[in-house]
Amino acid sequence: MNDALDVTLRLLIVFVVFLTFPLIIGQTEHKVMAHMQGRLGPMYAGGFHGWAQLVADGVKFAQKEDVVPAGADRRIFQLAPAVALLPYLLVLLAIPIGPSEGAVGEVIDAGIFFVLAVMGVGVLGSLMAGWASANKFSLLGGLRTAAQLLAYELPMLLTAASVAMAAGTVSLPGILDAFEWWWLPWQIVGAIVFFVAGLAELQRPPFDMPVADSEIIFGAYTEYTGLRFALFLLAEYAGIVVLCGLTTVLFLGGWHGPWGADGLGWVWTLLKTAVLAFIVIWLRVTYPRLREDQLQKLSWTLLVPLSLAQIALTGVVKVVIQ
């Protein structure tokens, strides 16, 4: 296969994953939440258990009028959804799902740094939306987004650094090659901190203070309608895919499984990602929203010390076993 075709094919596959996986997670969320609350959820669209509900939602969003408030900063307002969404597409490129060369969009030498850096850029979209909407609720949402990002970026980086120390490389396939099963108990604190901090960065419940629909009316997205609003929602679900995929790759051993490692590696990756995505949905149904001061306190007094302790533990064990 020649190079250009190979690259095109990889990009196409990643793009298809980017378009479908968030929808699958969204549909699962509809159904799982409904059943946890003693409802049925969507049952009509598409016939079988409402499988086409999100497609119908997409069509509805596309039909709505695209409104830009008169007082808004037009260009930044319109640009913000793209800035929020595209980084997750780029991150998906770097996540390996199987052991072979062909199972990753693009092998990146400094994979962890690439992934965390680009994920951080996505939050700029929310900030731009919050400021450019000329709406005080949006501005409050933007402020909370920024404060939350500043607080939770650090524990996320530190725990990712812990894995990189354990593996002796910062490349994502390299980390998976070095993975052993006993890393799971060794890095478990880091895994939990990473996952929680990632949830906070995605502004998922219980860390949804910045969007808090019942008090600041969806924060930065208050003024958005139609397709642009749908893009923000898509960014949230793409973010779940990326976070669960990353946690799988960094902490849960990606394609490694008890059996069938050759050939079936990608099934393990997808399975672990799906279980994590289910936990994300479960947390949304279970926990009440954290208040802003509780949010900050959780990060600075619990997650940061825990991640520092994890780094210390990683360093000690690493020196001992060498």
Add this chain to the structure above:
Amino acid sequence: MSLAAAAATAHATTTITTTTAAEAHGFLSPTGVEIAFLLVGLVTFGAALITVTTRQLVHAALWLVVALGGLAVEYLLLTAEFIAWVQVLIYVGSVVVLLLFGLMLTKAPIGRSPDADSGNRWVALTVAVVAAATLVWVVVDAFRTTWIDLDGPAAGSTRATGESLFQNWVLPFEALSVLLLAALVGAIVLSRKAKAESSSPPVNSRAATGSSPSVPDSRNHPIEGNGRGEGTSPAEQEGAR
């Protein structure tokens, strides 16, 4: 900001200088990477210029994102992948978010800010030009005939960067961390002092409300609000750090 852009263009000019200096590499037949490097350098320089000249504060911060992102692309083109992603992580992901946070806290207006101009404009320009000239001179003088082989093993990969950092440059690295530590301690000292000064007047009012805490009086709410605001501000300042 313009310094960064100037440095970038300095890099760009250096490449051309080295092109002429190095015998093996012709000036008139630049490779695709060199052309891309020059174009990205121009974009970075333009974005940096707009950053310092625009009257719209938030636009300035967003153009800064373009300038810093352009610099990251330049690093990538020079095969310094690690530095490029760290540049994005630290500057775009954290410093600009911090800037935007500050701008939102101070309610930066949409549209032009009438006072977003400085009387020191010409002094600032002079300083910028002098600094840029110094940097260009130093860089050109230091790397006159050095040529980065873009096709060979990556000279700026994570492994190469780590090895040179912790073998040849450990002392400057540690000195930098002491500098950061000093900044950290300084920030704590400053914030503690500010807190002590600002919290002394409301002590009386709080004591007054403390005598009747259970009364759901509407006059109490603003004071409670103040108290809460003071409670969260250290956390925010910590976040800012």
